[in-house]
Amino acid sequence: MTVTMEVCLDDVRAAHERIRAWIRRTPVLTSERLDTESGASLYFKCEGLQEIGAFKARGASNALLSLAPAALAAGVVTHSSGNHGAAVAWAARKRGVAARIVMPRNSSRAKLEAVRSFGGEVVLCEPTQKAREAAAAELVARTGAEFIHPYDDPRVIAGQGTLALELLEQQPRLDVLLLPVGGGGLASGIAVAVKALSPDTRVIGVEPAGADDAKRSFDSGVLTTLAQPNTQADGLRAALSERTFRLMRRYVDEVVTVSEESLVPAMRALWRSLHVLVEISSAVPYAALLERQLSLSGKRVAVVLTGGNVDLDALPWVVATTPAGASSPPR
């Protein structure tokens, strides 16, 4: 498969055919209580119920299944401190090839263990964006492995977009779709599919205020990156790429931010009423509902719950109550 610069509905459809046997058609849940509290009809797409606990299974599956055996002979490489690493390790094992995952030294034990449990080889590096990119590039150069970027890759973007195909089958009439924005792979892929199939559905990206590079880029029209994102939502610290920024500008309607203080209440509200425990990063779109900053009364609103890889021994409200000054925002 040629790596093209853009992604269209046909790519997403082809991805869905390709990965259908590997991924789960995750359920869409509703909650009478959350509907009452929000005044909207909410549809929660529960991607935490993928085998690896996150939507990243989609993009990684599509990348692995797009590659010809010859291209896979030397295995695959990626860098990730989170779910993409586990997803690539899992998909590579299903494809029968080796996966090396570059991860920062300070990754949590749970995340390192997840990658290894799917058969991935962890390669540790210093905890900077530069160091992880350099380590991955060095591995690719030395081994000839195929690099699978966490989001700046049309195969990954098209794979993430398959979520929207399922969601629109499960709930065809949607006024609004809320999703979290990190590097923009999910937002791009979903928006491409939604705007082709249901153009009147507003696609709204949500970011924590401490990692608002997409919001700044969107508002200014110029791709903007932050020197140091500052948020508990570790899955959303990544910066947009030129590619995801371009796709988002074309297909996403709006980007809004939520305050850091809303994230734990959103995570807890989802657990209390939906009985689904999501990562703090995955609580971000619901935080926008809690903050009531969007006019959603009476609307049919889909909320993408991206992942459920929560470390039960380090719940964010427990971490948050350690003595002040003990550390910078938890990873």
Next chain:
Amino acid sequence: MTVTMEVCLDDVRAAHERIRAWIRRTPVLTSERLDTESGASLYFKCEGLQEIGAFKARGASNALLSLAPAALAAGVVTHSSGNHGAAVAWAARKRGVAARIVMPRNSSRAKLEAVRSFGGEVVLCEPTQKAREAAAAELVARTGAEFIHPYDDPRVIAGQGTLALELLEQQPRLDVLLLPVGGGGLASGIAVAVKALSPDTRVIGVEPAGADDAKRSFDSGVLTTLAQPNTQADGLRAALSERTFRLMRRYVDEVVTVSEESLVPAMRALWRSLHVLVEISSAVPYAALLERQLSLSGKRVAVVLTGGNVDLDALPWVVATTPAGASSPPR
């Protein structure tokens, strides 16, 4: 509706028609990792995703919807320290009638709050079986309200059995079905339906060894109750009734017990691989798989995950590590 002594497939089917609009058709999840670890093909029916977080929504819905308006004029009463109370409160509110829930004084804040959040009126009593039964009887005598027993009620039993109708539609070929046994309402209802529709499917009840009244009753043929059940699995401390014992003897194939030490590992394994957080009582059937006491290799095995009302601020392994002697088994 006349309260008959027995329950048959037609009752379960009628219940399903009655409650269909109120309850969720909960998903059946699979896990490559748990299949590999167990050597079986496992199908997890996730009842924690009901609106109230447990299968008890089924029985309570059927009871409330079976009653004529005249019978409901004075509302409903039940006693429960757990999910049945929340289910009755929720179903009563949907039916537009009052619910009074007798609960022991030492119920957790989370459980009291759950009942109240669904509009139920909590009536506190001493924490004994006798006290709660007396308090409920007194309320019924004084108010004329309808009593809805947590399990010794054919309407409740038939309602719980609807889970099996869905499961057999979602996964028609099952060699074995594992479910937890408390008072036997779920086990009775499910076994009635399964033995009528899929007689070759073995229905196996699982109990914690510290609350093995069903196992003892099953093995001896005589209904046996324990003076003091001793298990963390608070949802399974109830004793069989004559009715549920009779139904279980006729339709359940076997009852096995698991050791207390397997419960937390089972709960954690389900969370790690399935990304579903279940109550400690709901981890009991999977504990039987972990203990490898059943020959399930190569079999198609359904596991009923009954509920997901976990208090994240009192996870059982955290409670379990409080200083020795600090308390008897946590409630």
